Amino acid sequence: MDAVEITRIRREKGLSQVALGRILGVSQPTISGIERGVIAPSAPVLARLRQWLEREATPAPRSPGEVAFLVPQNAPATLPFLRFESWGRPEYSGDFAALFSVGKNAALFVVVDVAGHGTDVLPARTFVQGWLQAYVGRLRGVPRISELAGDLSATLRDGRIDVSAFFAVVATVPGTPHTVNYEAGSFGLAAPLLLSGPPFRTRPSAEVCPALPLEPEEVRVTVIDGLEAPWRLVAATDGLLQRIGAGSESDGVKQLRSRFSLGPSPPPLEELLSTEIPWIDDEVCATLEWAAWDFEGSAVTADEAETRRMLGFVRLRSRPALGEAKAEEFCGAVLEAFQNAGRHAYPKGPGRVSLRFREEASRFRAEISDNGAGMSDRRKVQTSEGGFAVMRTFCKEVFADENRGGGTVVTLLIDKPTQNDQKLPEGGPHG
Numbered sequence: 001m002d003a004v005e006i007t008r009i010r011r012e013k014g015l016s017q018v019a020l021g022r023i024l025g026v027s028q029p030t031i032s033g034i035e036r037g038v039i040a041p042s043a044p045v046l047a048r049l050r051q052w053l054e055r056e057a058t059p060a061p062r063s064p065g066e067v068a069f070l071v072p073q074n075a076p077a078t079l080p081f082l083r084f085e086s087w088g089r090p091e092y093s094g095d096f097a098a099l100f101s102v103g104k105n106a107a108l109f110v111v112v113d114v115a116g117h118g119t120d121v122l123p124a125r126t127f128v129q130g131w132l133q134a135y136v137g138r139l140r141g142v143p144r145i146s147e148l149a150g151d152l153s154a155t156l157r158d159g160r161i162d163v164s165a166f167f168a169v170v171a172t173v174p175g176t177p178h179t180v181n182y183e184a185g186s187f188g189l190a191a192p193l194l195l196s197g198p199p200f201r202t203r204p205s206a207e208v209c210p211a212l213p214l215e216p217e218e219v220r221v222t223v224i225d226g227l228e229a230p231w232r233l234v235a236a237t238d239g240l241l242q243r244i245g246a247g248s249e250s251d252g253v254k255q256l257r258s259r260f261s262l263g264p265s266p267p268p269l270e271e272l273l274s275t276e277i278p279w280i281d282d283e284v285c286a287t288l289e290w291a292a293w294d295f296e297g298s299a300v301t302a303d304e305a306e307t308r309r310m311l312g313f314v315r316l317r318s319r320p321a322l323g324e325a326k327a328e329e330f331c332g333a334v335l336e337a338f339q340n341a342g343r344h345a346y347p348k349g350p351g352r353v354s355l356r357f358r359e360e361a362s363r364f365r366a367e368i369s370d371n372g373a374g375m376s377d378r379r380k381v382q383t384s385e386g387g388f389a390v391m392r393t394f395c396k397e398v399f400a401d402e403n404r405g406g407g408t409v410v411t412l413l414i415d416k417p418t419q420n421d422q423k424l425p426e427g428g429p430h431g
Helices: 003-012 017-024 030-035 043-057 118-138 144-160 240-245 247-260 269-273 303-323 324-344 385-394
Strands: 082-088 093-102 108-116 163-172 180-187 195-196 201-203 221-226 232-238 283-290 297-302 352-359 363-370 397-402 408-415
Touching: 003 030, 003 043, 003 240, 017 030, 017 043, 082 093, 093 118, 108 118, 108 283, 118 144, 144 163, 144 180, 180 232, 195 247, 221 283, 232 240, 232 247, 232 297, 240 247, 240 283, 269 283, 297 303, 303 324, 303 352, 303 363, 324 352, 324 363, 324 385, 324 408, 385 397, 385 408
Parallel strands: none
Antiparallel strands: 082 283, 093 108, 108 163, 163 180, 180 221, 195 201, 195 232, 232 283, 297 352, 352 363, 363 408, 397 408
16 A cells, blocks of 8 residues: 555545544654655554554444433533533534543543544444443443543444544542542543643643554553642643644644643633634543642631631641641741732732632642732742742742732642651750
């Protein structure tokens, strides 16, 4: 099979180079190089092309009168510690995202792109949605991504359906606050963004495998044990990435990274992705992030009683791990952040300041946010001799980010003491 024949097949099937690359598990530049004759197709690529052509030539099995499952309603997960958001267009297409509850303390995050466009692929989409719903319903524990990909591949092969997908399972770790175990695989889709911070930095989210269906030996899974909050997972299908990247998936990923790395509260998906560039392919973008806090509250800067109440909660929760002195220092940093917001965010009078607080596996985290004037120079966080200097003295790390809708979010982190920190020097307390 030479370059001319591969080009002919692609055009007859109405596929773009990107779409054919997803089916064969290679990039668009590789397909372009093969068609121009500058890259020789490898034996695995040719074998995968022949398998796909065989499936295309075989009529799909029909079972009149037999119903395997009803059309699902996506059964969204209701886990309190996760925030799921999805955005896409058109409303009826082959691209969809979903979040399924798996047991009491885990969730399955799914982003799927069924090959084809618009309403023509609705039957295949409904089939895949129904299969996933039935699969989750049969589970008796947390699923393995390799088993999910293998079982779905067998079904898709029988039904002559090609799918690009991303699957991720997040499960809480018993006894470890705000920590999850993460397992994911990307099949024909660009690897999603896994951001953790602040400041939000990109972590490896998944290796890219060929699109489904695929053989068991082609499955590669990424595992992260003990992923600490905060983290944010952002997945998108190729239609959206190419649109916001002006034709380039990699540039589309860069656009997403620049937007979702802004801080704790990025703008809503529809605000980010409703650009003036017309859409030409089905598209979906979905986010999953940790949204659990041990305490959330707010107070007007002039309300000393409410401020003391919130500080009392921070003191009560942090004292057992930090000790009396360190807990007071941490509360002092939180109070300074409140007062700093009052001085700079609301210079003309009282304003509302919010506090979010949680205990994590190795530290405590507090976020103090306002909707005031905003910070013109974030470098002041690390160089200022005023309020931020007090916060830096008492905390391990101090960050400042833009708040959604205006204002500033200040994040304070203080580490829990380790066993080494608690050991006395040789010779006892008097050395």
